[in-house]
Amino acid sequence: MIHFVMKRIINRKSITFITILAMTTIFTLIPIGIQLSQDARLSVETTIEKYGRGSYDILVRPKDSRTDIEKSFGIVEENYIGDSSGGISLEEWEEIKQNADIEVAAPVASVGYFTGNQTSVQLPFVEYPARFTWQFFTTDGVHRYPISDQHSLTYFEYYYGNGEWPEYFTTNWDVIGARMGLWLPLNYYLVVAIDVESEGKLTGIDFTGLNKSVAAAPDSDALQSWLQDRGDPPVIPVLQREDLHIPLYISVKEEKLDISLAEYKAKYKVDKERPIYSVDRGYWEALENDLRSQPAIETAEYDVDLSQFQSPFNGTFVVITNDYTVEKGIGGSLSNDTSIYYTASKINYQIEDDSIQVNKVQDGNPPTYKEVTKHGESYLETESPPFIVWQMGTFQVPETEKQLTSSPLGIYSSEEVKTMDGTTLTPTPYPGSFISAPAAGVTTLEAAEIIKGDHPIDAIRIKVAGIKQYNADAQEKIERVASDLVNKGYEVDIVAGSSFKEQQMEVEGIGTVLSPWTTLGVAQTLTTSWNRIALVHIILFSVFGLVWFASRLLYERNALLEENRLLSMIGWTNKQIRRKNYTEQIVLLTLATIFSLCILLLLNRNMHPFLYSIPLLFWILSILFVCVLFTNKKERTKNEHKYRKWASFFHYRHLILPVMGVIFISVIFVGLQTTAMIQGIIEAKKTTLGDFATNELFYINIFLLTTTLFLTFTSVSEAMKAIFTNRQKEFQMYYTIGWTKKMIKRHLLKEVAVWAGISVILGVMFSFSLFLIMDLSLKWTFVILLSSIGLFLLPLLLTNSVTKQIQV
Known part of the structure; x- marks a missing residue:
């Protein structure tokens, strides 16, 4: 029996080669596709662990300080310290610092806009x-x-x-x-108050110049002369x-x-x-x-x-x-004349239909986009000014590489706001500018108390202790600390795992601009998104493989019915015929499995050991399919019903239906695989962290998409080739009764267009149902439509190609 089977396999070189090649491709690319989808997920997780944590983890502000735009869009603008209204006292800050889970609690207070x-x-x-x-x-x-x-x-x-x-x-x-x-x-220019020690820990900047005495100040003689002339007012030290x-x-x-x-x-x-x-x-x-x-x-x-x-x-x-x-x-x-200063409100963003509009508060040169309030008294008008601002030195913000994450440090921010033509906007030297200017100077919290009162602090930036990398355990610890602060009545945002996102808005007098804002929860969203994409890849690759094998074996069983009948006529028993069919399929499956394992080992991709077992798993499942499908003891009886239309379709339905199954699952496979991948990438690239992660995965995604398309092309091509090979006698009959090759081709194209169209339509309908279940955006339906058009044209093109080789 084995000798007969091997001889038959060798004699059918073309069909044997195509069959083994298709099975080897499926056996090899499915585990590689699953491995690559896992690599993509792990790469995203590694990127987040490495880059997901910024300068600090939690932003604490006074209760009810969250703006409407933050509530609507889940983003935090760079000017998060806002309108200098304060709300947190130094005593409350000291209490927050006592939490053993807090490594750094760095307060910041917007004091106002001062001149020098x-x-x-x-x-x-x-x-x-x-x-x-x-x-x-x-x-x-x-x-x-x-x-x-x-x-x-x-x-x-x-x-x-x-x-x-x-x-x-x-x-x-x-x-x-x-x-x-x-x-x-x-x-x-903006002056903010900080705590020298905690701010130094948070930023690595040396602010100790704020501790200088009046005698050690630059131009101390001039300063002391000013103080004597004006009744010795408090000195506001500024770096x-x-x-x-x-x-x-x-x-x-x-x-x-x-x-x-x-x-x-x-x-x-x-x-x-x-x-x-x-x-x-x-x-x-x-x-x-x-x-x-x-x-x-x-x-x-x-x-x-x-x-x-x-x-x-x-x-x-x-x-x-x-x-x-x-x-x-x-x-x-x-x-x-530095005792006159101004404060500016937060920008009043107008939100309409998910768009953001910024209007002028007052026209002028330059115009203002915030409510500006004047404070203090001029030295020229009083002998007893409330304070005098004096520069004690300078500080320098170290140059850093572009940050992937965003812990909004608006007081040092230098993120560029640009118009749609790429022009960079700059802050004007006056309060009320649309662009949130970084702090031009820093002073002490004690100085802020002199100017603002007992609750000067606008925000506290917290870095949680004991975190080495940003993973699930880190997220849980950060959330625990944040929950404790919420219970104390503060407005709390977890900024760890956040990233920059370019927010588009319409600014009166300027036009459309793109501004980098902090988008909260990007790391968690990225992780969830790529976990889902990985799961979709695994399920679709696996289901595609199983459906392809089932359809192929159904086709093989049906294609062998005529041969089985001939063997029965020359004396073969049903048991012998079944054993011959079993043996032939098992030999082909075994050869494909061996080739696949050899290719996987040669690639040396350090895959998970389980993935090497996938070809073996498919081999076992295929053998089970063979045993079930080829055990049908009833011979298919000829249907004598006369079909007035599409007679060949109904006559060869046992060969065509498995191919329709392959096209049906291919529509779902290509459409959902591509859509899930594209949507995940585009959504991720809206933020700097997501953009970096997806750029790292570019070649993996290209290979996954290529694998998907190649598997689809291989499976449909193999099925179409086999159908027309088995219908060679039918084509000869058409030619005998006077049909030309052109007539035969037109007849086949019409037939294929009907059953391929039915398969594609059913696949599209099922895909749309899965779209809703998987919460994929319906705006990507064009991907399904494009892929379905391609899969509809594929069998037609293959039909056109195969009919050129018809032997008549």
Whole structure:
């Protein structure tokens, strides 16, 4: 018997090769596909364990401080400390620190927007008389905003004699300091209060400069003089951030004039040894009008960038050179009026139909998007100011690689907000800017109490103790600490496992912008999503394999009915026929299993040992299928019913129905496999952590998708090839009765289109049902439709290809 079977297998080289190749492919790719889906899941888990934890784990804020946009979108904006309203006292912070499960509890308080020392920019001392007209402006990255009135002065020459000075005249003395120095506009930047020790632990930044005494402060003599003159008010120590600069520009129009200094001094009775600006006040208006009436010989306009030289709280006196470059100057005017400050509310985001709109609160130069409130008193208006702000040094935020996770540290944030054309928006040097500016300065919590009262703290950032990597155990511990804080009445957000997400919004006056916000729970969502995708891969690969084998063996059994009848006619018993069929199928299955195991071992993918048993499991199941399907003792009787339509379909239904089963499961397999994968990737890529994880899995996902498509093509091709091989006599009959090859092909294409279409439609309907059960978005139905169209065309293309080889 075995000799007969082997001879038959060898004689049917083409069919044997295709059968073994198809089975080997199934046996090999299914365990590889399952292994790759597990690799993908483990890769996501490893990425989350490594990168899922940011600077801290829990954000604690006063009760009812959560905004509407946080409630609606599950996101936290960078300006989470908001409107400087506070709500947590230093005593409550000390109580939170006592929890043994808390490693770091770093408080932060938004104190307000403060200014610093005001200085000036000197106009160029050119070699000829000129009229200078200037105006300061700033920018938000999109628009240019004038932030001063337009002023002018007339310059004659630089005087060297009994002393030296620039000879110039103007009536705008309130905007001009010494030596043609133009007062820079006041600018206001955010100051936040921190605890030096805990903030240092959280960020790794040295803030010990805040502990300096007045005597050790920079320019301590000037500070002590200010304090003595103003009744010794409290000093608010500030450390300035080194890398921040004020977006400040000056527009200068230079008009060359043909005028004589000597003539003007004589005309307006000014001594030759005195500067022209010492003219008697009674001549000011006449002299100003006279100079303005002088025509320009030449005119040039310049925009000069002062930004790199100007830092919050510590302006730098600069000089515009004759070629309109900028250099640091020596001396210059200096003013300090720091007891006036502002607070700004949170932005009032308007939410409509899942879209976010930001409207202006007040139009202006620049416009404001927050409610701004003025506080404090000017030194010029009181002898007893409430405090004086003084810079004690600087701090530097270390450069770090782009973070995958987001623990919102809005006070240091430098995440870019961009317009749709890629333009980066920048904060303006005034309160109320749409862009949440990082803190330009930090001060102490004690200073915040002086300004804000007994409950100055706006938020506390907590790092949970004893966590080495972000996994399920870490999540459980973080949730336990968070639950305890919720029970104490705080507003609590778990930010561990969060990530940045670009949020699109419409901003009045700017347009559509993309802003990186903190999306909560990204790590958990990623884990759940990829666990589900892995499970879908495993189930679909397994079910596809089982259905393919069942359909193939049904087909084989039905295809052998005619051969079995012939063997019975020449004296074979049913038992002998069944044993021959068993043996042939088992030999083919065994060869495919051996080849598959050899390929898996050669690939050396360090797969789980269980996966090596999958070919053996399929081998055992296939043998059981063989025993069940080939044990049918009743010979199929010929149906004498005359079919008026689709006679060949009904006649060969025992061969066609198994192929329809393969197409049906292929529609489900390709559609759901591809949809689950694409939806998981696209949803994950909305955040930086998810984007990184999916990029790491790019080649795995490509291979899984390729495997899916290859298995489908192989199974359908093998089935179609076998059907037409067994119908060779039918084609010869068509040719005998006068049909041409073209007529035969058209007949077969119509037939295949009908039963393939039925299979595809049923597969699509079943897929949509699974979509609802698996909670997959219906927007991906086009994937099912595209894959079903492809699977409908595949048997037609194969039919067209096979019919070209029909022997008639």
